[in-house]
């Protein structure tokens with residue numbers, strides 16, 4: 001990546017749309033805009049209506065009629081000019097709002113390449129330039145990627161909080177406190193006891209303990225922020241033919257999976273993304289668990305078990321006709337995050353209220369098992385509410401501005417480790433060094449210090465045009 005380059009990309013989704021936005025950033029943005037519009041750049045930050053023309057080498061031969069010139073217009077739209085440094089990337093930026101068809105966008109992109117000195121942007125390159133020009137700290141840049149990727153309301157809210165600086169503010173205030181404390185300690189290296197204000201050094205240690213407790217509490221968030229960002233994983237498990245696929249179809253509200261009377265219908269793991277009260281949950285349907293299955297089905301069962309191991313929530317489905325007997329292979333998989341469902345309640349006892357909640361005794365505990373019918377939809381709303389409640393318990397609103405990435409967590413653990421070594425009985429130089437290390441680890445989260453090595457990793461997950 002060369003920062004001297006001028007880059008461009010489609011900022012909107014590819015495909016057919018009313019409008020497509022192309023964004024250009026870099027030293028050649030002004031010439032590109034002048035050449036394509038065959039005129040001066042408009043007033044900064046004001047939209048102007050312009051025709052867009054191909055660059056000279058693509059344009060009709062010199063001396064062509066003005067009419068022919070007009071015919072050579074490749075599109076007609078709005079253009080904007082954001083001179084650096086007051087732009088998203090901090091560089092000169094131009095935006096072209098053209099018609100959102102594939103051919104229009106391609107023609108404009110071709111014209112941009114023909115200008116010379118422009119190339120298509122790599123994924124995340126605009127945001128990376130914004131970071132490198134001090135427009136965004138790393139947590140805000142990451143929040144932008146999360147905002148674009150947010151599929152549910154809770155994800156959007158978390159990303160927006162982070163974009164507004166909730167994490168950056170916290171980490172920067174901790175970092176500043178650490179820098180202050182290490183300054184106090186270093187004063188002890190340079191000055192004698194008599195020259196130092198009373199209690200300066202002894203006051204440092206309780207403040208470090210308090211800071212450590214805050215970091216500890218922040219780390220101790222049960223990974224809620226990361227889970228919300230990534231989405232919860234739920235998996236439907238049960239014996240063959242109990243109606244797992246039928247239930248998934250009901251949850252999805254459409255016929256995603258094949259349902260059949262034959263036991264052993266589902267073999268592949270099939271996933272559906274759900275928005276459960278604003279929380280993102282991916283539900284996977286799996287092959288029915290049984291012994292003595294053959295070839296492909298055995299592989300299906302292996303995948304089902306592998307999925308179960310990585311799931312945040314297990315939806316264990318049982319056959320109501322067999323109640324109170326429960327399939328032993330399925331019940332074996334039960335853990336603290338399992339939702340028990342008794343399906344086909346319509347076949348059990350039509351007179352019984354399907355939404356009645358039965359219980360399964362586990363030791364001294366009684367776990368509810370929700371009676372439903374994927375056929376009549378009886379009891380489904382209650383079971384869905386229970387699923388939503390479980391999702392809320394895992395990722396619902398917890399502490400404000402939680403950690404959202406493993407990268408942040410690793411740096412915080414490093415900060416804590418360095419602070420833990422600090423102790424009154426150690427030489428002051430060692431303590432000061434550990435405080436500096438702790439501050440540096442925090443600085444890596446926002447990108448204030450030596451982060452060159454993490455940048456590729458951070459910006460790779462962005463989409464092109466961001």
Ligand SMILES: Nc1nc2c(ncn2[C@@H]2O[C@H](COP(=O)(O)OP(=O)(O)OP(=O)(O)O)[C@@H](O)[C@H]2O)c(=O)[nH]1
Pocket residue numbers: 238239240241242243244245246247258259260261262263264265266267286287288289343344345346347372373374375376
């Ligand atoms: N009466 C009744 N039949 C149901 C209900 N749910 C599913 N079925 C039927 O039970 C059969 C099996 O349903 P599936 O959804 O394919 O079951 P499965 O658990 O996915 O089965 P495998 O993929 O083979 O493990 C089908 O004939 C469904 O129509 C229900 O609530 N009541």
Ligand SMILES: [Mg+2]
Pocket residue numbers: 244245246258259265266285286287288
């Ligand atoms: Mg199935």
